[in-house]
Amino acid sequence: MGVPLHVSSPQGRAEGSASLVDGSELRAIDPYGKHLFYRFGPKEAQGQRTLHVHLGLFGKFTRSKSPALPPKETVRLRIASPKWTVDLVGPTDCRIVDPDEEFTIRARLGPDPLRPDADPELVWKSLQRRRIPIGEALLDQKVIAGVGNVYRAEALFIVGVHPNRPANQLDRYEFDQIWSTLVRLLNLGVQDKRILTVSDDELATFDRPRRRIPGKEAVYVYKKGHCMRCGSAIERWDMAGRWAYACQTCQPK
DNA sequence: TGGGCATGCGCAA
DNA sequence: TGCGCCTGCCCAT
Numbered sequence: 001m002g003v004p005l006h007v008s009s010p011q012g013r014a015e016g017s018a019s020l021v022d023g024s025e026l027r028a029i030d031p032y033g034k035h036l037f038y039r040f041g042p043k044e045a046q047g048q049r050t051l052h053v054h055l056g057l058f059g060k061f062t063r064s065k066s067p068a069l070p071p072k073e074t075v076r077l078r079i080a081s082p083k084w085t086v087d088l089v090g091p092t093d094c095r096i097v098d099p100d101e102e103f104t105i106r107a108r109l110g111p112d113p114l115r116p117d118a119d120p121e122l123v124w125k126s127l128q129r130r131r132i133p134i135g136e137a138l139l140d141q142k143v144i145a146g147v148g149n150v151y152r153a154e155a156l157f158i159v160g161v162h163p164n165r166p167a168n169q170l171d172r173y174e175f176d177q178i179w180s181t182l183v184r185l186l187n188l189g190v191q192d193k194r195i196l197t198v199s200d201d202e203l204a205t206f207d208r209p210r211r212r213i214p215g216k217e218a219v220y221v222y223k224k225g226h227c228m229r230c231g232s233a234i235e236r237w238d239m240a241g242r243w244a245y246a247c248q249t250c251q252p253k
Numbered sequence: 254t255g256g257g258c259a260t261g262c263g264c265a266a
Numbered sequence: 267t268g269c270g271c272c273t274g275c276c277c278a279t
Binding site for chain 2: 034054055056057058059092093139141148149150151195217222242243
């Protein structure tokens with residue numbers, strides 16, 4: 001930040017957006033749930049342009065030292081400073097949005113557990129109105145922003161709630177546990193730059209080799225055949241188009 | 254080499 | 267509810 005950036009779209013699909021911010025400075029990055037808002041331009045809001053990025057299922061950022069190697073053909077956006085070059089590949093969305101479009105995107109999102117200003121009360125009220133399974137509700141970004149399939153599986157495992165429990169049948173204590181677990185796990189993910197849901201103590205007992213693999217996720221039930229805590233079989237089923245996971249012992253129906 | 258799959262989401266029917 | 271889109275990786279052949 002603070003230096004003019006060279007922004008380009010080697011793939012061509014984001015050329016229009018890239019040209020609008022090419023040569024300007026990056027002022028801030030404002031994450032909200034799974035959405036990223038990059039603020040380019042002058043310090044004052046007027047004259048700023050906002051680049052919206054959503055990684056979707058396949059999107060990925062890679063960073064290398066400048067000058068970087070020539071980009072692959074699939075690079076949607078390249079942002080280069082004299083020191084670093086960042087390539088973005090495969091995002092669902094990568095384009096300049098105006099304030100109205102940003103408002104529309106934000107209006108579709110519930111509270112984000114990673115944001116200090118998030119209000120869990122809104123999530124609780126939203127869940128009380130829904131008869132859908134809690135596992136489905138946690139993936140609904142209108143209810144709560146930023147939770148994906150891994151964190152859904154892991155948070156419900158940690159609090160011992162089965163994903164099929166109707167959202168409006170949770171009691172307040174269970175909800176508070178789910179919220180605080182998500183806050184803790186998501187912050188841990190940011191801090192560790194990987195998905196890590198297992199406590200240090202448990203990781204040391206059952207997952208020692210993995211602990212030393214930087215960037216490798218460490219989880220209890222997601223994509224596991226057996227529960228990493230008790231060894232029971234992990235149940236896996238399709239829940240609204242996504243795989244859900246639960247330990248038959250730790251998460252009684 | 255080709256199929257299947259994946260931390261997602263919007264749209265048509 | 268099902269499909270299409272976005273890309274890379276792993277595994278079977």
